[in-house]
Amino acid sequence: MASYGKILSLLRTSSAGYISGQEISNQLHVSRAAVWKQIKVLRELGFEVESKHSQGYRLLSSPDILLAAEIENELNCSLIGRSVVSFPVIDSTNVQARRLADEGALEGTVVVADQQSAGRGRLGRRWESPFGVNLYCSIILRPDIPVQQAPQLTFLSAVAVAETLNEICNLTAEVKWPNDILVNGAKISGLLNEMSAETEQIHFVILGVGINLNMAADQFPRELNYPVTSVLLATEEKVDRLLFLRTFLQRLDACYAELLTQGFAPVRRRWESLCNVINRQVDVDLGAEVLRGTVVGLDPEGALRLQLENGEIKKILAGDVRPVIT
Template identity: 55%
Template sequence: MTAGGAREEILKLFRQKGGGFVSGEEISRGLGVSRSAVWKQIGLLREMGYTIEAVTSRGYRLTGIPDALTPVEIQAGLDTGVIGREVIYFEETDSTNARACALGEEGALEGTVVVAERQTGGKGRMGRRWASPPGVNLYTSVLLRPPIPPVLAPQLTFLSAVAVALAAEEVAGLAAAVKWPNDILLGGKKVAGLLNEMSAETEAVHYVVLGIGVNINMGAEQFPDDLRYPATSLALEGGRQISRLEFTRALYRRLDELYATFLREGFGPLRQKWQDLCDVVGRRVEVDTQGRIQRGIVLGLESDGALLLEAESGEREKILAGDVRLLDG
């Protein structure tokens, strides 16, 4: 058993006791290691931020956990059907999307999630850089294998957007708005971004990776000066620190619920939820589509995820990609 595996097993034993004591002998026997090895692993858990009480003749008791996005903590009480059935954790990686795509190629189970404390090559839509400081945010990617044709895969971007907005309300009490195609806003400032990637053939999707980055406890001084749009975090908007662990679990639960509905009922319910959260539906906007500016009233989403715009000419136009800016305040 690896050292990391031993620590996870110790934490599972603590949880089974429901806050009670676990003797060193019981841990030693359960793991098949010496008492001194148990003591060493307890010390490492304390270094990771766990509060563990030790009482002679009674053993050890877990009294506090860190806000750490480790597999054992994420999965504790997660209670999902698909999302998070396996959690792959990195202290540091280039990109959680890159790791999830590699897992997809290797045949990893649907619902596998990748989470990292820090990304060295985080990226957003159109190749833009995503700032990824350690210990304050959520950087995660979710591997799905939906039984849908590739043409419908873009609909899953809205799955992520709705899930993030609902999790922000549930955990932080903040009313987030979604912005087409893949931003989540608080007070008009970007709090999260999404990047989907897909592997498919003409008629079949091999896998879809939902890349999700959420600014949770990021301070104002941690944002880069060269951001394209104003940004914020849940903590800055809510005026308090937010549990990353609690938010991550809530996000995975929401994704699980929404994905199950999507597979069962199609895009309709998800599209309606997205439109309910979108603050530009019915408002006048300007859309920059690679240098071509289009203005009009947002009517909503098409079935393929395109933005439906009533142009100034009165004609309806489908926007497949672009940056949206509100014109009526």
């Protein structure tokens, strides 16, 4: 059976505008009837496909939705995205990814949605997830690494997000320890990694990623007490969500392969080069006390290395890090 994703790709790339049913049939090695059935599926999904006698089919317009079949069709990855599951609306991509992981889903499975009804951020905070404007996805990994090294995966995904924003959107994205990405000091993306493990074995890790792409100012909650932005607000241009997602997954795939073969050092260097406070003086609010020092990098487990004024190096595992304004 022909995939409507493959047919959609042929419709998008047809230089002549129209592409005949016979040509689609020949390229995909399926019957004309199978082609017609998948054209019908595309129309039901909201794609406007014109059919004209003796000329064939032409794509007139597309809904701004992310479809698994189309994501997979031109995805150049070795592991990430070997299976993609898409939803128009879901409670949370992380929740669905955990369900799939518990059922034995393949490593590299990607769950993506156009909207989340119960999107979550760090510390259980709500992640605003309006329909069809941003990227909400979760990736299932089953790394053969020690449990204590699992936090490295947060920095892996942060690097992939920031580098994709810089490449596709011509931005200067920075990473904020431990799991935010900033543009011009405002939050544009957040990461939520969740793990299932025993004392010495990781069963799976869910990499949760939320990126504000085409979100307008009036779509952000008014009660937020920190600056936020989107690609649209930062550049005054919309970004192609499908292109962005494919590029991000391909970069994540390469970063993950590098981590597994070369260890954390290459990822750590890239993260430090993107960090907004590296070699800067900061205050770290630990709740019971506030430490002041200079951020000098990450340790192998992902703890922030803070050099105090007396020269002592403190490992920061949790806390609110704020640059000192002079």
